[in-house]
Amino acid sequence: MAMKTISFLSIISLLALTLSLVIASDPSPLQDFCIGVNTPANGVFVNGKFCKDPKLATADDFFFSGLHNARAVNNAVGSNVTAVNVNNLPGLNTLGISLVRIDYGVNGQNPPHTHPRATEGLIHFQANVGRSPAVAFAALSSQNPGVVTIANTVFGSNPPINPNVLARAFQLDPKVVIDLQNKF
Incomplete structure (x- = not known):
């Protein structure tokens, strides 16, 4: 029982020492000014x-x-x-x-x-x-x-998204999707 306690305490001590070394964060981008x-x-x-x-x-x-x-x-x-x-x-x-x-x-x-x-x-x-x-x-x-405009991205992508995929996703006729893609 005492051996398990010592082993457990050793692991906890090692983790405590290690965790203090891996704390990370992004530096604040704010400062007085940087024109x-x-x-x-x-x-x-x-x-x-x-x-x-x-x-x-x-x-x-x-x-x-x-x-x-x-x-x-x-x-x-x-x-x-x-x-x-x-x-x-x-x-x-x-x-x-x-x-x-x-x-x-x-x-x-x-x-x-x-x-x-x-x-x-x-x-x-x-x-x-x-x-x-x-x-x-x-x-x-x-x-x-x-900025990402949704219609441009969906119907004007290059290469174009398969019209059958868009027709099913938007519950449209594939001809309508092809017409929309031609506008972009």
């Missing part, structure tokens, strides 16, 4: 961008003009998405956020989509009831959220 630039210029590479020398920072690095202005809507889906991210607002680099403004035309929509590297919070400021344009703003939890 993104596209050229090294003695900068440090962080989150896909080089950091501008903090002594060269200006107010323009943290300013995006015109987000309050409506954008023209002239496409098939009836919406215009204006993205504000690290590419056009360099001060967002390493902060892990971005923003979009979505202008909707009459009966417009923002097609079903996903953001593979972010979650999205959407706020509609004006309802679109088929008579007037609407606007919405979305906050995203990434400086580079990406």
Whole structure:
């Protein structure tokens, strides 16, 4: 009995020592600021961008003009998405956020989509009831959220997905699926 207790205590002690060595985590991407630039210029590479020398920072690095202005809507889906991210607002680099403004035309929509590297919070400021344009703003939890439009991915994939597979999945006639694939 005493031998089993010693063996058990030895194993527990060994595990306790080992587990303290294998704790891992991602470093926090947040810092005071790291203004993104596209050229090294003695900068440090962080989150896909080089950091501008903090002594060269200006107010323009943290300013995006015109987000309050409506954008023209002239496409098939009836919406215009204006993205504000690290590419056009360099001060967002390493902060892990971005923003979009979505202008909707009459009966417009923002097609079903996903953001593979972010979650999205959407706020509609004006309802679109088929008579007037609407606007919405979305906050995203990434400086580079990406976007995958579902219809483009499913019906416009290259190589194309077998129409019989899609017809069965969406409970459609294969001819309808082929017609949809031809649109993309």
